[in-house]
Amino acid sequence: GTMGGGKVEGSGYLVIKDDQLEDIFLSFSGTRMDLYPLDRTSFLLDADLNLNYVNKKLLLSGNLDVLSGLWKREIDEEISFHSEPSLSSSGSKVLDMLEFDLKLTGSKDLQVDNSFIRAGVKFNLRLSGNTDFPILLGTIDCLEGEINFADKKFSLIKGKLLFNNKFVNDPFIKIESENFVKNYRIKFNISG
Secondary structure, eight states, rough: OOOTTTEEEEEEEEEEEETEEEEEEEEEEEEEEOOSSSTTTEEEEEEEEEEEEEEEEEEEEEEEEEEEEEEOOOTOOOOOOOOSSOSSSOOOHHHHHHEEEEEEEEEEEEEEEEESSEEEEEEEEEEEEEEESSSEEEEEEEEEEEEEETTEEEEEEEEEEEEEEESSOOEEEEEEEEEEEEEEEEEEEEEE
């Protein structure tokens, strides 16, 4: 089939015994899919994903390789991949069972464009955990661009977000930028 204009293939099986899920294995691959996972985001990506039933949990594992993309969300905006259904008060049992083991890579034409930063980025991340407590590990590197601070534009020299805490998403941020005003070079650096 197709999804987002890209080719998609899948296979697998589902075993239900005595009205209970006993086993599931689904394999999914897609190439050059143009997707919009969040408001003000778009990604052209390849995907190789598996969904397994392990220890009464659904494990979504595999690789997402972002070929190009645009992220226009602000830094302080919350990220949510689902909303609670308005017709049911019971919630989703599937989301409660879902756990992640995904490798997320992007090294080509990726852009971040919001009120703080306009830059090209690349990333190499691992997403684990579950929908209530997702954990990112890895790095996001800012290539070239500009930082907006105090109504001034600073040229981005380098930037990095390092996710290295297995228990909470609390990245280490290091940004180096500069601007020239008259005969003075002004540096704007963030580290912490």
